[in-house]
Amino acid sequence: MGQKRTRDGAMAEAKQEQPSSPYVPMFENFRIELDEHHDRRERIIKASRDITASSKKIIFTLQRIRNVGVSLPEFAVKNNAQYWKTIETQYKAVSADLRGINAYRYRQITWGNQEFMESLCFQHYLETQTLISYDEAKMHIASMSGEAGPVLLTPEDYILGIFDMIGELMRFSITSMATNGTLPTGKPNKNKRFKQAVSEDQDEKIDIDSPLSEDVESRSVLDDLRELRLCLEMLDVPRTSKFYDDVEKKMGVMRECVDKVEKALYSLTVRGKERPKGWNPDVKEGEKDTVESR
Amino acid sequence: MAGQRGMVDPALFHNLQARVDEDAAVRDELQGIIQALEKHNRNITFVLSRAHSTPVARLSSVLEEAKAPIQNAVDSISKLSEAASKLPYYKFNSMWSRQVQDSTYGILLWAWLGGRSSGGDAKNGHLLTIEEVGEILKVPVNLKDRDEFHLTIEEYLQALISLVEELSRLARNSVTLGDYERPLLINQFTKDVLAGFQVLNLKNDTLRRRSDSLKYRVKDVEDVVYDLSLRNLIPKQSQ
Numbered sequence: 247m248g249q250k251r252t253r254d255g256a257m258a259e260a261k262q263e264q265p266s267s268p269y270v271p272m273f274e275n276f277r278i279e280l281d282e283h284h285d286r287r288e289r290i291i292k293a294s295r296d297i298t299a300s301s302k303k304i305i306f307t308l309q310r311i312r313n314v315g316v317s318l319p320e321f322a323v324k325n326n327a328q329y330w331k332t333i334e335t336q337y338k339a340v341s342a343d344l345r346g347i348n349a350y351r352y353r354q355i356t357w358g359n360q361e362f363m364e365s366l367c368f369q370h371y372l373e374t375q376t377l378i379s380y381d382e383a384k385m386h387i388a389s390m391s392g393e394a395g396p397v398l399l400t401p402e403d404y405i406l407g408i409f410d411m412i413g414e415l416m417r418f419s420i421t422s423m424a425t426n427g428t429l430p431t432g433k434p435n436k437n438k439r440f441k442q443a444v445s446e447d448q449d450e451k452i453d454i455d456s457p458l459s460e461d462v463e464s465r466s467v468l469d470d471l472r473e474l475r476l477c478l479e480m481l482d483v484p485r486t487s488k489f490y491d492d493v494e495k496k497m498g499v500m501r502e503c504v505d506k507v508e509k510a511l512y513s514l515t516v517r518g519k520e521r522p523k524g525w526n527p528d529v530k531e532g533e534k535d536t537v538e539s540r
Numbered sequence: 541m542a543g544q545r546g547m548v549d550p551a552l553f554h555n556l557q558a559r560v561d562e563d564a565a566v567r568d569e570l571q572g573i574i575q576a577l578e579k580h581n582r583n584i585t586f587v588l589s590r591a592h593s594t595p596v597a598r599l600s601s602v603l604e605e606a607k608a609p610i611q612n613a614v615d616s617i618s619k620l621s622e623a624a625s626k627l628p629y630y631k632f633n634s635m636w637s638r639q640v641q642d643s644t645y646g647i648l649l650w651a652w653l654g655g656r657s658s659g660g661d662a663k664n665g666h667l668l669t670i671e672e673v674g675e676i677l678k679v680p681v682n683l684k685d686r687d688e689f690h691l692t693i694e695e696y697l698q699a700l701i702s703l704v705e706e707l708s709r710l711a712r713n714s715v716t717l718g719d720y721e722r723p724l725l726i727n728q729f730t731k732d733v734l735a736g737f738q739v740l741n742l743k744n745d746t747l748r749r750r751s752d753s754l755k756y757r758v759k760d761v762e763d764v765v766y767d768l769s770l771r772n773l774i775p776k777q778s779q
Binding site for chain 2: 267347487
């Protein structure tokens with residue numbers, strides 16, 4: 247910027263000729279306001295990046311889990327504690343910047359929110375084999391925000407986070423099929439989800455589900471993927487919104503993910519017929535790769 | 541709503557869909573107001589564009605005529621303000637920011653040409669402050685503590701850049717009309733505005749890109765003044 251100006255000789259001259267344009271005081275006020283705005287924006291972008299990075303690490307750890315619908319194994323809890331802490335620190339740091347009128351002004355936080363949703367949804371799923379509700383997720387972020395007020399999680403952030411989570415469920419399923427030769431499947435007992443549910447804020451959820459039926463069939467991850475796919479495909483988003491573009495982009499990826507699991511299960515079923523009972527595929531990286539690439 | 545049997549609570553997506561629908565309805569309502577505003581802005585530009593072919597002495601009738609479309613724009617913005625103040629401002633402001641900029645620009649140009657001065661002294665060269673524009677539009681400016689409709693600094697600055705662009709054109713057309721004085725006024729004004737913009741620390745955004753082009757507009761005006769001075773056409777008392 248500076249070079250361009252000095253390159254233009256006339257301009258530099260003009261600047262010296264009139265050091266005091268009558269508008270300079272007005273612009274100096276604007277500068278203060280705009281600087282404040284840019285600083286805030288940068289802080290939020292940085293926090294958003296840090297939240298994204300930590301969320302990804304949480305997901306890496308969670309991908310080493312092989313069961314669904316049970317509480318997190320010790321290693322995952324211990325390993326991820328530091329990342330949860332980082333995320334909380336970041337949310338606390340920016341909650342004042344995202345307060346009131348600024349909640350929608352700095353939507354750069356959406357990337358952090360989405361990635362965090364992905365990890366939160368995935369963890370919640372592994373623990374309870376259910377989808378965390380929007381309200382629960384919102385409250386979760388609120389509980390991590392500073393005293394200035396809860397950081398806003400928009401329905402859009404939440405939905406886009408679910409789309410991303412499907413990719414993780416795909417990876418989780420394929421890994422399980424490659425290593426154990428089975429698709430992860432929950433226990434039919436539905437009690438679990440209450441014990442494991444994320445925190446104390448599950449007020450109305452209990453009411454909806456309390457008539458516990460023991461005849462619930464156990465669901466595999468693929469059943470859940472199909473259900474999610476249906477829910478997401480049924481969403482009717484107006485074409486004029488920016489959200490529509492985001493959803494369209496993720497919809498294709500989401501379908502591919504579900505397809506991959508279906509194809510992998512198909513291969514497992516077809517080839518399983520050729521194998522003697524009790525035979526398990528070798529637990530080798532190569533094997534995993536060939537399934538994944540399909 | 542039936543209870544949850546599978547992975548997803550059926551009420552969950554039902555509620556999300558309701559939220560999405562709500563937003564769409566709000567957008568539709570705003571869109572109607574914004575379209576009307578757009579039309580009024582075009583009318584302001586239409587009337588004021590005659591400044592390029594009207595000598596300063598007869599400009600007051602043009603400025604008078606511009607009052608009606610400006611008032612229409614103000615009314616539309618009042619409506620918009622009323623509807624939008626119920627909503628989170630920044631969630632929707634990209635919908636109308638452009639149109640509010642255009643209205644602001646129209647008012648800045650109108651005032652610069654002397655629209656606010658009584659008695660037909662049209663050679664005003666006056667720049668309205670953001671607060672003055674806010675008063676005309678009947679909206680607050682640069683709100684920070686309340687989440688309501690307002691005119692932002694960025695919108696005002698964008699309009700100011702548009703004003704400079706238009707004036708650089710007016711400088712040439714003034715000469716065509718035989719007015720050798722106004723280019724000098726414009727020359728001073730655009731330089732002052734540029735000096736103002738140089739005070740800002742702009743980031744790599746649209747404001748920065750457009751303000752970068754200001755120096756070329758200033759140069760355009762300088763060229764006009766240069767041509768005039770070369771031919772001794774500049775009125776003596778102003779030099």
